[in-house]
Amino acid sequence: MYSRDLNRQGLFTSKGEKKEFIITKLHHSLMRMGSYTTKMHKNDFFQIIYITGGTGIQYIDLQAYEVKQGDVIFLNTWQQHSWSYNSTTQGYILSFSPSFITQFVSDHLFVHNLPYFKRFTSHHLLELKYELSEWIQDTMDRMHKEYETENGEYLNLVRAYLLEILLLCEKEIDKAESSNSNHAKSNELVKAFEALIDKHFYEYRFPKEYAKVLLVTPNYLNALCQKIKNKSAGDMIRDRILIECKRLLIHTNLSASEIAYQLNFKDNSYFSRFFKKHIGIAPDEFRRK
Incomplete structure (x- = not known):
């Protein structure tokens, strides 16, 4: 079983061995750290924090985000970030290097090109609808269970769970952007119609x-x-x-x-x-x- 100790600058086991992927329960991580708050810092890995209960505040590049059950937080490698959680905050922390996934997909820029991990992204926080929230939590539960019990033999199953989460979140963002884009185009057409009426x-x-x-x-x-x-x-x-x-x-x-x-x-x-x-x-x- 892999150690779940998470170093803020990299992914290491308690023996100092660097790993490509770690999943921990948020509450357990907070207890091990002995604090519900962190100072601003950057990591050399990508991170997803999924809130399953309680509330808190996530800071990303000095911007504060109130988080609650069903929220997904995305952190890339160049963002300064910190959090201010409390005893009610529950969830999962997924920390991974891009190579963990690119062993499973052919595109070595796959992770970097996800809409929420791009360098100048505005998608730091995703509020999931109930059905998708339940699905993501179930997938994370299965991932965590597999991660806790495996000995390296079935890491591809963990990769598959992570890939599923990454793609479902990407799909949700794409749907929202498509809806907004279509709405904007519709508005523009109606405005053009109004302008034509006024003229003709x-x-x-x-x-x-x-x-x-x-x-x-x-x-x-x-x-x-x-x-x-x-x-x-x-x-x-x-x-x-x-x-x-x-x-x-x-x-x-x-x-x-x-x-x-x-x-x-x-x-x-x-x-x-x-x-x-x-x-x-x-x-x-x-x-x-």
Whole structure:
């Protein structure tokens, strides 16, 4: 069985033998250290801290992160870090060198290229959803049990557990980034639609005309508007026309017929019906009020 003594600068057994991988229960490590806090330091190995209970504060490059059950903390080799935990804090500490995994995968930069271990990463902390949190804890329990009882014969099984955790965390981050990216793209498209409405509402009255300019289908444009603005694409066009109707009625002396002509309605009668349907009163009455 490997010793679980963890040196802050490297991975060593109690006999001074350097190892490529160590897993310890967080509470046991804190007890051996005799302190719930550490000073800022750097390691020459990668580290994952998984919180299974309690709370605490993790400091990474002077930034403080409040941690709780289900949180995963990632520490690479160039970050200054420390922690301030307490008697309630439970979890696991996984410490490993990249070579421990690259014996299992062909890419020698595999660990360095994971989104949470890149040099300028912003993914220091991952909050797991309940289902994935349960899965990760179960995998760590199995890894720890195997690590405690093995004699080196089944290290590949430990590697497989670690690889599973690394990839599941990467997948979760990629899903979040993809969702954010798609949301940002959707927002940009709706903003472009609003800009086009503002420019062309005099002439374009139907979503399909805008969709053609935006190179999307009318149904897709409508779905995005419903999702982001809570109204249909047609409603957004109509609302912009109504705003202009009100502006002209309030701030000009143009007659209802002249406004209808300026806004490209086919006649005054149609304009009046349109206005009354959506505002509740006729254009002339709106102006008087």
